[in-house]
Amino acid sequence: MNVMISNFPEELEFPTDIEENVRAAAEKVGELYGVENGEVSVTLTNNEYIHTLNKQYRGIDRPTDVLSFALNESEEPDVEDGPDVNVLGDLVISVERAKEQAADYGHSVKREIAFLTVHGMLHLLGYDHMEEEDRIEMEAEQRFVMEKLGIPRE
Numbered sequence: 001m002n003v004m005i006s007n008f009p010e011e012l013e014f015p016t017d018i019e020e021n022v023r024a025a026a027e028k029v030g031e032l033y034g035v036e037n038g039e040v041s042v043t044l045t046n047n048e049y050i051h052t053l054n055k056q057y058r059g060i061d062r063p064t065d066v067l068s069f070a071l072n073e074s075e076e077p078d079v080e081d082g083p084d085v086n087v088l089g090d091l092v093i094s095v096e097r098a099k100e101q102a103a104d105y106g107h108s109v110k111r112e113i114a115f116l117t118v119h120g121m122l123h124l125l126g127y128d129h130m131e132e133e134d135r136i137e138m139e140a141e142q143r144f145v146m147e148k149l150g151i152p153r154e
Helices: 016-032 047-058 095-105 109-124 132-148
Strands: 002-007 038-045 066-070 086-094
Touching: 002 016, 016 038, 016 109, 016 132, 038 095, 038 109, 047 066, 047 086, 047 095, 066 109, 086 095, 086 109, 095 109, 109 132
Parallel strands: 002 038, 038 086
Antiparallel strands: 066 086
């Protein structure tokens, strides 16, 4: 799994362990769901920037924790002799919101960042939680991955 991580705005800096945590969670999803040849771009940001994206793309005028922009939502033709890479899409994670939620839920920032990465990755793979049945399935998948990461619910 190729995980490309960047910060936006660029002047935002995050501890290396946050990037390592995101990379480990994304790679674990790739391993468990058979997309080791996958590629994902992850942007770590703040509440202000993710608020702008949430309003622009979802029409929701507030910050959120993670946004997923999947590239595999429709059937695409196979490209002959193209690279054997499955470009899954983009994740945007508000580290600021993750820290707030970790405090609210009484668990570590590491757990929250890993959870948001797993949640976003599952969206890129087609999981959703709009309908009750889908929500139950996605929550089970999230628990499964978090346990495989060695980060069960605290």
